Amino acid sequence: MSVDDHSAMLMSPTNTASLPMPQEWDVEPERAAVPPARRLIRRIAEAWRVPMSDAALRDVELCAGELLANAVEHTHARCRVTVRWTGERLRVEVSDSSLALPDRETAEDTVTGGRGLLLVQGLAHSWGWHPTGPGKTVWFECAADQLITGGRRLAVPRTRCQRPGREPLDAFGVTPRTCPATPRWPGRCHNPQPRNQPRNGVRMDAPRGSFVTLDGLSASGKTTVAPLVAAFVNGLHLTHDALPTFPRMRAEVDATGILPARFHWWLMANHLTSETARTLTESGRTVVVESYFPRTIATHRAMGHDSAPAYPDGALIPNVPILLEVDEQVRQERLHRRAERGTLSYWHQREEPNVAESSRTYRAFGLLRVDGTGRTPEEVARAIADIVRSRVPHSIEEGNGQ
Incomplete structure (x- = not known):
C-alpha cells in the first residue's frame, strides 16, 4: 500500500475502527487556568497524532479557549473538559453548572479576547450545546485536514442540515454515530471497538489492563x-x-x-x-x-x-x-x-x-x-x-x- 493510499484510508469516513479513548479532566474556576487547559487539549491531539495541521490545531485552541473562558466567567465553578477523536473530527466539550444558554450573538470581554461564540461559529466545523444534569455542555468539532497546500488548510464543507445549538446531521439528516450527543463520566466512555490496534495513525501498544x-x-x-x-x-x-x-x-x-x-x-x-x-x-x-x-x-x-x-x-x-x-x-x-x-x-x-x-x-x-x-x-x-x-x-x- 502506498503512502497516498494509506493516507486516504486514514481520512476515509468509513475508517472508524478503534478510536482513542476520550480524555476528561476538570478546570479550576480561574482565568489563569484557561491557557494551560487549551494547550493541554492540543497536546492530547498531538499525542494521538490526529491528521490536523498546525493551523487546524490553532483553531482548536482558540475555540477551546472561548468555551473555557465563558464557563469560568459565568459560573465561577469548576468545568469539565472532554476531548474526543471521532476518526474525522476532533471534538471538544466543556460542561459547566450553569443553565444559561450560550449566546453566539454576544462577544463578551473574555480571557481570550472577547470574541465569544462568534469565533467558534466561524472556525469550527460544527458546534452546539445540550443540557447535562444541573448544567449544560457546549461542544465544537474541527475537521481533519483533507488537503494541505502551501501551508493553507482547506476546510471541509460544513455539514448539511447543521443548525447552531443542535447535534450535527449528515447529508441524510441523521446524527452520525461518531458524534455522541451524551457526555459520559469517566469509566463510561463510548468505545466499543477492539483495543490495542492501530488507531488512525496512533500507536496503541500499551499493556492491556494496566x-x-x-x-x-x-x-x-x-x-x-x-x-x-x-x-x-x-x-x-x-x-x-x-x-x-x-x-x-x-x-x-x-x-x-x-x-x-x-x-x-x-x-x-x-x-x-x-x-x-x-x-x-x-x-x-x-x-x-x-x-x-x-x-x-x-x-x-x-x-x-x-x-x-x-x-x-x-x-x-x-x-x-x-x-x-x-x-x-x-x-x-x-x-x-x-x-x-x-x-x-x-x-x-x-x-x-x-x-x-x-x-x-x-x-x-x-x-x-x-x-x-x-x-x-x-x-x-x-x-x-x-x-x-x-x-x-x-x-x-x-x-x-x-
Missing part, C-alpha cells in the same frame, strides 16, 4: 501530566470527580477544618476510584489516576494524622505506581504563583511546613520515581508511557500492598 497512578507533592505537575499519559497509552484518565456531587461534598468537608473527617472522606473517594479502576482493568482497559491512596495518606500524615503508609485492605494495587518529582526550587516557584493567584488552599499551606514527612511516606510506598525537572509535560508523559509499555501487568493483588 493500572497507572501518579502521586507526588503539590505542584509536581500531576494534573497536567496525567491526561497526557492516558492519551499516549490509549488509557482512561479516571478522576475523583466522577460523581456529580463530588465538588460540593469536597467543599463541605474542607470547610469543617476537621483533619480526621477530611482524611476519611478522601479514603472513601479513593476506594470508589479503586472499584471503578478494578472494573475497567478487568475488562482490559488501561486506567490512569492522578493522586491515589499514597497522596491522601502522605498529605494527611504531614498535617499530623496518624495513619499507616500502606494501601488499605481491599484496595486495588497499581502495577505502575509513579512518584512524580520536580526540583524543589521549581516546585516552590509554582506554589508561589498559586499563592499570588489565590489558588493555594488552606490544606496545601498546612502540609508545606512538614512536607518532608510527605516525601518519607511516598518512599515507604515504593513508588517508581520520575523526575520532571527541565522536561516538558509531553516528555514526562512519554517517559511514563514507556514505563507502562515495558511493564507486563502482573496479577494485581488486593491487600495492604506489602
Whole structure:
C-alpha cells in the first residue's frame, strides 16, 4: 500500500475502527487556568497524532479557549473538559453548572479576547450545546485536514442540515454515530471497538489492563501530566470527580477544618476510584489516576494524622505506581504563583511546613520515581508511557500492598 493510499484510508469516513479513548479532566474556576487547559487539549491531539495541521490545531485552541473562558466567567465553578477523536473530527466539550444558554450573538470581554461564540461559529466545523444534569455542555468539532497546500488548510464543507445549538446531521439528516450527543463520566466512555490496534495513525501498544497512578507533592505537575499519559497509552484518565456531587461534598468537608473527617472522606473517594479502576482493568482497559491512596495518606500524615503508609485492605494495587518529582526550587516557584493567584488552599499551606514527612511516606510506598525537572509535560508523559509499555501487568493483588 502506498503512502497516498494509506493516507486516504486514514481520512476515509468509513475508517472508524478503534478510536482513542476520550480524555476528561476538570478546570479550576480561574482565568489563569484557561491557557494551560487549551494547550493541554492540543497536546492530547498531538499525542494521538490526529491528521490536523498546525493551523487546524490553532483553531482548536482558540475555540477551546472561548468555551473555557465563558464557563469560568459565568459560573465561577469548576468545568469539565472532554476531548474526543471521532476518526474525522476532533471534538471538544466543556460542561459547566450553569443553565444559561450560550449566546453566539454576544462577544463578551473574555480571557481570550472577547470574541465569544462568534469565533467558534466561524472556525469550527460544527458546534452546539445540550443540557447535562444541573448544567449544560457546549461542544465544537474541527475537521481533519483533507488537503494541505502551501501551508493553507482547506476546510471541509460544513455539514448539511447543521443548525447552531443542535447535534450535527449528515447529508441524510441523521446524527452520525461518531458524534455522541451524551457526555459520559469517566469509566463510561463510548468505545466499543477492539483495543490495542492501530488507531488512525496512533500507536496503541500499551499493556492491556494496566493500572497507572501518579502521586507526588503539590505542584509536581500531576494534573497536567496525567491526561497526557492516558492519551499516549490509549488509557482512561479516571478522576475523583466522577460523581456529580463530588465538588460540593469536597467543599463541605474542607470547610469543617476537621483533619480526621477530611482524611476519611478522601479514603472513601479513593476506594470508589479503586472499584471503578478494578472494573475497567478487568475488562482490559488501561486506567490512569492522578493522586491515589499514597497522596491522601502522605498529605494527611504531614498535617499530623496518624495513619499507616500502606494501601488499605481491599484496595486495588497499581502495577505502575509513579512518584512524580520536580526540583524543589521549581516546585516552590509554582506554589508561589498559586499563592499570588489565590489558588493555594488552606490544606496545601498546612502540609508545606512538614512536607518532608510527605516525601518519607511516598518512599515507604515504593513508588517508581520520575523526575520532571527541565522536561516538558509531553516528555514526562512519554517517559511514563514507556514505563507502562515495558511493564507486563502482573496479577494485581488486593491487600495492604506489602
